[in-house]
Amino acid sequence: MILVTGGLGMIGAHTARALLDLGEQVVVTTYRQTDVPSFLAGRVAVEALDVTDRDAFLALGKQYAVTGIVHLAGSIPGENPVDFYRTDLTGLLNALDAARAWNVRRFSVASSLGVYLGRSEIPWREELDLPSVDLPHHIIAFKKAVEPITTHALQGTGVEPVLLRIGSIWGPLMDPESAFSPIPSYVSAVLRGEMPRPLPSGEGGDSCYGPDAGRAIALLAAAPSLRHTTYNVSAGRPSTNHEIVAALRAITPAELLPEGPDGGVDEKPYLDITRLTEETGFTPRFDAASAVADYFAWRTKNPR
Template structure:
């Protein structure tokens, strides 16, 4: 059985679905979010868990024969950054403790494309040295710390770490007004018949539809062998907001907001070579799928 912490969140739920579709039994943990998405209902075991509770975390291993862990649980920063770092670090360390105690085969953990901020090369590849740069958000700062904490904690344990440098993900279960990706607000403007957010047609960058991201993580978790401990997870191409606006029949400002240049995106050659992953959703297919989902669901 594979454990997905934060498994009712957007990325976690799509990862759980992909693992189920591959034929694996899955248990997901949930803390604040209790509603099970329609595509998981009746298919997945749900455990209520505060991942900062070490004893409760380790007790999961007494109820389930867990073979692999995908650690995606995380919190949203409040006013005190120390509280955020304390909470998410405790959750990570408890998950790592569990991985070692249970002797799981593989431990996959969420990092972020933000770890590359400051690198001028495009696309971003896993072989780039991570720069010392100012980071725009506390979550990205934590994700950058997650990587060495995970690999050093599992060294010599027999548990294989898999660092997931996850790109810009959107799709079913995303916050319709997400501050991290303009695509959901753009699509929701079309659904409401309201003015789209202020975007320029030639701006864009890294975008991946959530079912594709979940499938990529599932493949990395279950692959027979992996040659690396770090993988980019995204679509592997640069998108523009104009591509989405064309499908949605919306008008955006022409050109780029800040003049000529390139927008970074993640190279997924390593992911494809080791798992065979290829995205199944292009712009039109992702928009159609999301619009159909939103016809029956609030987010």
């Protein structure tokens, strides 16, 4: 059985579904989110858990024969960044304690494409050295620290660490007004019959649809063997707002879909997924058009 922390969040839920589709048994933990998406209902065990509660975390090992952990639970920084770091670090350390105590086969943990910031190469590949630069967000700073903490904490234990450098993910279950992707709020405006804020057509970069990201993570978590510790998780190609708007125009009235000017934007960085593909066989199932169509259909029936 594989434990997915944060398993009712966007990435966690799609990961859990993909693991189920691979034939794995799955238990997900949740803290704030209580609604189980339709594609998981009746298929997974759901446990309410504050990952900062070490005793409660370790107690799950008495209920379930956990053989792998995918640690995706995390919080959003507030006014005091120390509180954010304390919360997420405590959750990480408790998850690592559980991995060691239960002697799981593999411990996968969310990192971020943001760890590559400062590298000028495009695309970003796992073998690149990570530069020392000022980072624009507390979440990226924490994810960068997660990597050495995880590998050193599991060294010599027999538990295999897998660092998931996750790209820009969007799709079903994402906060419709999230600041991390302009697509959900644009679609929300269209569904309300309102004029969306124009998206500069040439802007974009790394972007991956949630179900694809979940399947990539699941394949890494369930693979019989892996040759590396670090893997990029994304679509493996850049996309632009123009592609998104064009896909929406194909299924909705064009007059509701403004598009901003190109602006001459330079090429944006994105993640190379050659390593992921070679070792797991992963290739994205969704391109921009099919992802937009799928998401639009989902949002006509679901609030997020």
